[in-house]
Amino acid sequence: xxxxxxxxxxxxxxxxxxxxxxxxxxxxxxxxxxxxxxxxxxxxxxxxxxxxxxxxxxxxxxxxxxxxxxxxxxxxxxxxxxxxxxxxxxxxxxxxxxxxxxxxxxxxxxxxxxxxxxxxx
Amino acid sequence: xxxxxxxxxxxxxxxxxxxxxxxxxxxxxxxxxxxxxxxxxxxxxxxxxxxxxxxxxxxxxxxxxxxxxxxxxxxxxxxxxxxxxxxxxxxxxxxxxxxxxxxxxxxxxxxxxxxxxxxxxxxxxxxxxxxxxxxxxxxxxxxxxxxxxxxxxxxxxxxxxxxxxxxxxxxxxxxxxxxxxxxxxxxxxxxxxxxxxxxxxxxxxxxxx
Numbered sequence: 001x002x003x004x005x006x007x008x009x010x011x012x013x014x015x016x017x018x019x020x021x022x023x024x025x026x027x028x029x030x031x032x033x034x035x036x037x038x039x040x041x042x043x044x045x046x047x048x049x050x051x052x053x054x055x056x057x058x059x060x061x062x063x064x065x066x067x068x069x070x071x072x073x074x075x076x077x078x079x080x081x082x083x084x085x086x087x088x089x090x091x092x093x094x095x096x097x098x099x100x101x102x103x104x105x106x107x108x109x110x111x112x113x114x115x116x117x118x119x120x121x
Numbered sequence: 122x123x124x125x126x127x128x129x130x131x132x133x134x135x136x137x138x139x140x141x142x143x144x145x146x147x148x149x150x151x152x153x154x155x156x157x158x159x160x161x162x163x164x165x166x167x168x169x170x171x172x173x174x175x176x177x178x179x180x181x182x183x184x185x186x187x188x189x190x191x192x193x194x195x196x197x198x199x200x201x202x203x204x205x206x207x208x209x210x211x212x213x214x215x216x217x218x219x220x221x222x223x224x225x226x227x228x229x230x231x232x233x234x235x236x237x238x239x240x241x242x243x244x245x246x247x248x249x250x251x252x253x254x255x256x257x258x259x260x261x262x263x264x265x266x267x268x269x270x271x272x273x274x275x276x277x278x279x280x281x282x283x284x285x286x287x288x289x290x291x292x293x294x295x296x297x298x299x300x301x302x303x304x305x306x307x308x309x310x311x312x313x314x315x316x317x318x319x320x321x322x323x324x325x326x327x328x329x330x
Contacts, residue, residue: 002160003156003159003160006159006160006163006179006183007155007156007159009179009180009183009302010155010159010183010186010187012302013180013183013184013187013302014187017187017191019151019187019190019191020151020187020190020191052152052156055151055152055155055190056148056149056151056152057146057147057148057149057150057151057190057191058148059148060146069146069148072147072148072149073148073149076149076152077149
């Protein structure tokens with residue numbers, strides 16, 4: 001039980017960088033108006049599986065490597081690789097748009113992580 | 122000690138294999154790292170720094186694990202076991218957190234004394250010898266006037282400041298911020314205090330002052 005809470009907290013913190021899937025998928029969820037359950041449904045996983053998914057490293061950008069990484073994550077987390085790839089691509093596009101926004105938007109990304117972590121407590 | 126693992130069931134060879142996967146960019150290796158090493162790291166840091174708030178220890182441990190996941194080349198398996206590396210990496214943050222909190226409390230204490238004096242008149246802080254002085258009629262009146270028009274949570278913050286409370290966690294509870302991590306709590310508590318100090322400076326404190 002304590003380990004699950006730690007992993008959720010870790011997934012929240014992981015949203016702050018650019019390395020982990022959390023940094024893509026949590027802001028994506030906020031943009032789409034999804035809570036934790038909604039994000040899990042869109043990804044095709046149980047809500048309890050989200051922290052481990054969010055702690056995966058982001059798939060690398062080049063096409064072949066991206067596919068390989070997505071397949072690896074999908075296999076390990078028992079997800080549909082096409083659905084996962086589609087969500088990640090949309091999330092990446094939103095992320096790129098956000099980076100072109102004024103600085104005042106930045107807080108929203110971190111707020112997304114806090115909202116997700118807090119909603120189930 | 123040599124060869125002994127703090128993560129039950131994990132040998133040095135297992136650690137090297139995980140590290141190799143991290144270096145190779147295996148996207149799920151970071152999950153294995155967090156699952157295996159975060160709980161024992163938190164336990165070790167809590168044992169070593171029992172006076173630190175558990176929330177702060179967890180945040181520091183998490184950051185250490187996330188750093189290694191994003192920069193696995195920082196770890197050299199020949200020099201230390203993986204958990205030992207994480208613990209040493211985290212300890213730097215722990216010491217910085219302890220120093221930073223101490224400096225912040227010292228600054229806030231001196232600032233609060235000045236702000237409360239300017240907000241409430243020159244006699245209030247001068248008379249404030251300790252919490253028991255708040256029982257004096259004059260002290261209570263001053264606090265009550267400071268709190269006019271404030272919401273309940275802000276009133277509680279002002280009273281804590283007047284009482285000389287220093288602990289961030291206490292202010293966080295008063296503000297309903299328990300769900301946030303330690304760093305976010307510290308930021309929001311400071312924001313609330315600064316907002317109240319600015320309010321007093323703008324002259325919304327007691328009339329006649």
